Amino acid sequence: MAIEGPQLPVGTQVVLRVAGSDDVGGTAQRGATGRISGVxxxxxxxxxxxxxxxTTARRDQLSLRTAYQDEAIEVAAPDVLVRERTIYAAVVGSRAFGLDTDASDTDTRGVYVAPTEAFWSLAKPPTHVDGPEPEWFSxxxxxxxELALKANxxxxxxxxSPLVVTCKPLGQELVDLREAFLSQLAxxxxxxxxLSQFKKLEADFRRxxxxxxxxxxxxIRLLLSARTLLAEGKLVVDVGDDRERLLAVxxxxxPWDEVERWRLGLHEDLDRALQKTVLPATPDVAKVDAWLRSVRRISVA
Structure with a gap:
């Protein structure tokens, strides 16, 4: 049976979240510390x-040692926030891009709203949660x-994404606000x-x-998306007619030289598109902030 989701590398320091049997007939206590030695x-x-x-343990029975103390004072379980307070979620990655194959994963990304009162607590709600379902991050x-305003x-x-999984009323408000996040920061x-990633890839190619x-x-897909965004002021996720050429990559x-020429040409396209773009220089922070304040007001538990 394969482990679902990202695997913990050998050597990772972990803490047992539950007691379990050890290899000498005893008990490994909850809170015991060790290192991953295999699967x-x-x-x-x-x-x-x-x-x-x-001892052996499932992934959900282990915590990273560096996170264990933070988890010990959590008031609300992160999984509960995702399961009960998600306002929007959509499939991203290859399936949303139109680049999926039979072997493609289904990657889902979501947004949840923590109760406003949780921010008054000693233990603040998490800024993100990995899970509880495989390939689901919120x-x-x-x-x-914050991250969307920075054009992440x-x-x-x-x-x-054209593949929406969940969209509550607040989620629809967020979607309706999506143009406010778009700016020349992209x-x-x-x-x-x-550019930074291609430098690493060039090193891989040489080595x-x-x-x-x-x-x-x-x-390359990111550059194609950015070109449309800057030139037309809209973000298009599906790659459309570029699918076959991208899959060939x-x-x-x-050949690497052909891919490199494609990349450099797209960078030139971006430079030209920036000169004529209809996007504002900066996102509409005030509009997003006003909406977030309204969410906090109505989310007082």
């Missing part, structure tokens, strides 16, 4: 405890707005990220003879 055939983690004993609404592509695409965030082609494909079917 069992049935999908559990082998944990080597600090006293030399070993942000608390305030953190989501991952968050902007959530609001423009030029820096999109092109800057691609290994080939880059990570799937990553290359998604970087993913398969490593295009």
């Amino acid at each position: 069992t055939a049935n999908g559990r983690y082998d944990v080597r405890l600090v006293d030399g004993r070993s 942000w608390e609404v305030e953190r989501f707005c 592509p991952n968050l902007l695409e959530v609001l423009h 030029y820096q965030t999109y092109s800057g990220y691609v 290994d003879g080939a880059p990570k082609w799937k990553h290359v494909m998604h970087l 993913k398969a490593g079917a295009l």
Whole structure:
């Protein structure tokens, strides 16, 4: 049985969230500390405890050591916030981009609203939650707005995904507000990220003879999306007619030089689009802030 979701690497320091049997017939107590030493055939983690004993545990029975103390004073379980207070969620990634294959994961991203009173507590609600379902990641609404206002592509695409999973009334208000997040900051965030990542990919190419082609494909896709955003003032998630060429990049079917020319041409397109863009220089922070304040007022438990 394979482990669902991101795996904990061997050597990761963890804390047991529940007691369990050890390898010498005793009990590994809740709160015991150890390191991941492997994965069992049935999908559990082998944990080597600090006293030399070993035990096994499921992922949900383990906490990262660095997070355990924070979890100990949590008032509300993060899973509850996602399950009960999500206002919007959508599928992102290859399925939303129109680049999916039979082997593609279904990646879902959501936004939840923590009760306003939770911010008055010693233990503040989490700014994000990984889970509770596999490939599901969520942000608390305030953190989501902060990152989206900075033109973070991952968050902007959530609001423009054609594959909506959940949309409550507050979620619809957030979607209706999505144009307020768009600005010329996208030029820096999109092109800057691609430039930094391509430097790493070029190093991979020189060292290994080939880059990570799937990553290359998604970087080109980001530039295509940014070009439309700057030129037309709208964010289009589906790649449309570029699908086959992008999948050829993913398969490593295009020579690196051709991909590099495509990338450089797209950067030039972005430069030209920026000169004529209809997007404002900065996002409408006041409009988003006013909406967030209204959400906090009506979310007093």
